Amino acid sequence: MKFDIKEEHLIIKPYKSQTSVYVREQKGFYQKIRRYINWLLMLAFIAMPFVQFNDQQAVLLDVVKQEFRIFNLTFWPQDFILLAGILMVAAFALFFITTWLGRVWCGYVCPQTVWTLAYVWVEHRIEGTRNKRMALDKAPWTLSKAYKKTLKHIIWQLMSLFTATTFISYFVPVSELYSTMLTFDWSGAVTFWVLFFALATYGNAGWMREHVCIHLCPYSRFQSAMFDKSTLLVAYDAQRGENRAPRKRKDDPKALGLGDCVDCNLCVDVCPAGIDIRNGIQYECINCGLCIDACDQTMEKFNYPKGLIKYTSEQQLAGKESSRFNLKLASYAGLTLMFILLLGIWIDSRIPLEANIIRDRTALYRVNYEGVVENTYTLKILNKTQQPLHFDIKVENLNGIEIKLPKNVLIGAGVMEEIPVTLAIDGYKLEKKITNFDFIIQAIEQPNMLVQKNTVFFRN
Structure with missing residues (x-):
């Protein structure tokens, strides 16, 4: 709901949903890092089910047989106490990483971000740049538009089907899964789950995109409880950037009473969440660094120093010295290491x-x-x-x-x-x-x- 106050009367207007986010493709230092990490993770995700160990699939979570095999370790339902240990390690690791580096998981590692940007990459290759995609959506239906939209969704669906099949290969022996696929002999359960996860991938990465991060993911809601004034965030330096306004490259911003922000709006165009980082720190920000690369590119063209938008902390933005390692961070790090050590000792001393x-x-x-x-x-x-x-x-x-x-x-x-x-x-x-x-x-x-x-x- 949206509330407007006029003449001492409260007028209630229905909430207007956010318009579609058209992500502009961006290159840069942080995107190069993110792409390398994403390629590594995707290749590991695809290749892991094919890795053999002792003449059998190295990683297999066989739910039917209730046998969970990870290389030379085999776990059974009786070992589910191990799950509590893994969750404790994951929880404290999450607290530590988030307190230290903010939402770096969301921007660089989260499957939702990885697959969303992969789908955007396909969309960009078929429908064109951001402006062309916006114009295409507004244009009336033609044979060319129908062809591009159909081709895009076919490729998206194939990517979703491949992703779902790969995911199921962690639960069904890969040799059995692909051999029965070629002979169209999948069981009803395998067919259901492959189609279910394919639909989920297609819906999340192709249609819902930023809405998953903003409205569905609980991480974006409780992350602020882990932040402190030393947490690394993507932030806009308002003292340096304001007053913002367009100008020519040869103009002297000081003579015009302007800041370094040229109001090119590229930081908004490249944002997967569709936010304006210049409005301050926002929970929707996933720390992907796309706006940093876009802004640095603009600063370079105008011969301004880079870093108008950067990874920084609230203390650094306020001109104070930021202590990256404090008692809270050290406590999270210590607890994480302690639980990792205890988990390792438990696994090592476990009698199979x-x-x-x-x-x-x-x-x-x-x-x-x-x-x-x-x-x-x-x-x-x-x-x-x-x-x-x-x-x-x-x-x-x-x-x-x-x-x-x-x-x-x-x-x-x-x-x-x-x-x-x-x-x-x-x-x-x-x-x-x-x-x-x-x-x-x-x-x-x-x-x-x-x-x-x-x-x-x-x-x-």
Whole structure:
């Protein structure tokens, strides 16, 4: 809603939605950095599912089998406590980076920004420069306009489909995914999710664009809570730039009473969020640096010093010394490193083996014809490694026990096996009717991989 106050009466007018943002293509120092980072990330995103490790896909989050493989580590639903550790690391890393460098994630790394600018690049190649695109949208429909619009959306949809298929290849084995794609034999679930993410990519990067960053992304809403006066931001130096006005290159701005801003409006034209950075610090700004490169280009043409728009802080804008490293930043950095270290220690000390013991529920014990007391158990052993392993099963704290179990306990990679075990002992050798003891389950090929499970033995 928009409120206008006239003659002491409150007039309510309906909110008018923002017009479409036509992003002008811009080159420059920061855009070169961003493009290198984006290409690196996109190539890594596309290539990672094809990387093989131990003759299998290196990164595979198999939801159907509930097996999440990352190179030589395999995680199972029982390891989901790890997710809490990862989220804690991500949270404190977010606090640290945002406090230090502002919304650098949004401007250089966020998939929404990467794909949006890739779609804009396609749009620019087909429909032309910013002014040509604006004129094309206002022009009546012709065969040429229909051709350009159709070609653009076909390419966008192909990019979306490729992006969605690549994303799904992290959850479905890549060999299976692409082989069934070529034979049009995708399952209903795979088809649904590929089309879903293709539609999401097409809608977000092609149509919604800046509205995702401004209205849907929660990061833009709570980021200000992490800012301080030393946080690096994209800002306009109003003291140097005002009064702004157009002028000729040979004009002396001081003689005309003008600042360095020539009011070319390029900083607005190149902004993916469609904001005017000269109006002050705004939550919509994603710190992409496009306005900096555009302004520096103009300053160079007029032989003015660069940096009218730059990465700076509130303290530096006010002419004060900015302390880049303060207690708040150091605390975030320390907590981030601490959680990374703890997470690394947890993963390193993690035993890729899980075992559960189930007693025979039909009888606590039985006595055979020789008078020997027997207890039966079922050992459920999960081999979390990526290699088949042989296991040795022993009993501790129960002297004189006889163990009856399969001789060759071999469990495949990522397989849970149920091993029947019978323990037999002369009842007179036990002092108590209920005796606590431990099963020791150890991998023969990896002696350090063992678990110890406590249970009880009953006698008459």
